[in-house]
Amino acid sequence: MSRFVERHPAWALIAIIAIAIVLWLIFAVWPPGLEEAIGRKRVFLNALFNGITLGGLYFLVASGFTLIFGLMRNVNLAHGSLYLFGGYVGYAISTSTGSWILSFIVAFIMTALVGVLLQVIVFRRMEGQDLRQTMVTIGLSIVFADLMLWACGGDFYQIQTPGWLIGPVDLPLITAVKSSGEPVYLRYPLVRLVIFAASAVIGVAMWLALNRTRVGMIIRAGVDDRDILAATGVRIQLVFVAVFAFGAGLAGIAGVVGGTFQSLSPGEDIRFLLASLVVVIVGGMGSIPGAALGALIIGLAEQLGSVYIPTYAIVVTFLIMVLVLAIRPQGLLARR
């Protein structure tokens, strides 16, 4: 951080000012002039929180994608299908057993199993052939999409939020002051906050596991040079299978999350595949912190965009991607 400040003092200053403005927007009571110019503070805060929580969901999907890519150089374009599959499994479990937590566990295990099968049956046979693997994943995503359409139909499903998470909570953020002088606090759905906290915990745990454990060291070494790693006697195929299973499992968890605060239907697979594509392009392929940053940026851009410039929300997301490609083609936090 301090090196960044030393090297780019102007950018650091701009960033600090921007952060200060955002913090002021969040915590201060807006003067009437500002409310007239850009609307109510409640709307802004809601969009901001929606963006951050959506970023959490995107992070769950994209981190598995980027992990798999980072280690195996395999662009798994069937990742969206894994997301949707996890969502459907979660729905089936939560409706049959009524347990929300259990649906996460089962969805994780089921998608991880699919991931293992994919890695063992398909990708191991065509290692090092990026293009062919990508094509195969495209074919697989078509097949999966149609199989799921067959099994689940074209209906919308929504996973029931458990009772203890239903309802809003008051956050200590003042949205307005009533004429009587009494402050109005922001009310926000608890479930979204919990899910965001959970994805943040998963992200931090992943970062710690990658940077502080032996397995993480092996994976990082594999990202850098898997041939040398294999030559040192690590059973690299086992690592590949484990990482693929974990990445797929994350997509499955994300499916349950997405099914809880949005809905599941055919077509969501492509939507989330594209979201994770854009997230990892912005953040940098193969980088977990990059996926977090990218997910946050894209989530915020989508939600703030859809509130303030509804017609062009999608274009904002796209413009961010173009801008990143133009300035830093490897992504914001990629090393290479």
Next chain:
Amino acid sequence: MSLAHDARVAVRPAAMAQRPARAWPEVNNPAAWIVVVLLLIMPLIASGFFLIEIFATTLILGIMALSLMFLAGYGGMVSLMQLTIAGFSAYMVAVFGISGNANISLGWPWWLAVPMALALATAFGTLGGALAVRTEGIYTIMITLAIGAAFYYFTNQNWAIFNGHTGINNVATPHFWGVNWRADIPFYYVVLAVAALCYFAVEYLSRAPFGLALQGVRDNPRRMAALGFNVNAHRIAAYAFASFVAALAGVLQVWNYRQISPGSVSVGACIDVLIIAVVGGITRPIGPFIGALIFVLLRTFALDFLVRLGLDGNRFRLLIGLGFLAIVFWSSDGVIGLWQRWRQSQRPRNDRQGGGRGHG
């Protein structure tokens, strides 16, 4: 480890290197002449439905896939936005020309609207290509897919130009010299002429200095750069040419259906173009047309076929997906590759049929 490496592995048997000395290989091939004659007298054989729904549609999809084949086969860049470029050009024809949505369409005559659409779509594709060449290999796939998706969502949301998810209907088709060019037979010949033009243009370009340099860039960009070629300029020029081809297909498509809506530029449709090109084979220009024929036949008849077998007719996409998977698994250059391998295994020894796991 990049795509360039991959593409070279896939494309090696295409005999590009041996061919430059021999111009127009079709001239000596009797099968090619038979196909040409068949295509020319097709209106005598096929009825209106077959002529337009099967053959004209095949040719239009084939042109789109041809533009992808040019980029992927000769340039080593797999672009998923070729359909988006075609769709953009189709939208531009509808916007500048005459259509049922009078508040959007500017009402220009077709001979103004079409060049305008072609120019804009080519510019659009070139810009997208300029973005995509900043990255390599599989990144190109992702970026072009993202561009395609962004365009799809944009057309869905934008009402001022693209008329949202209803799209633009009743697009006027050209009518001059006393001929209605959208009537079945004239339209078929228009499509055929454009397809032939694009086919021979690609064929010619693959042997022209530019095409050879492009193939050099595909095989070894660093060496080409060392030789003094501007690698990125070649790639962007390839995108420009491919965009123009795709834009032509887009014009034909909007005339064919007389309407254009976001559904025609959806992500699934973008991927369909890739499927067509890969199934047909991305090593030579005839591949995309073969792939398109298979795709259109499957799309049209799979339902009846599956129902007749006692299966659910809606599983057409499953069939396509499985077919695509099989092709990608067993042949890296599509149906053409299978055919070539079968021919080769026939020639020396008749007992070794089916070929091996091959070179991919």
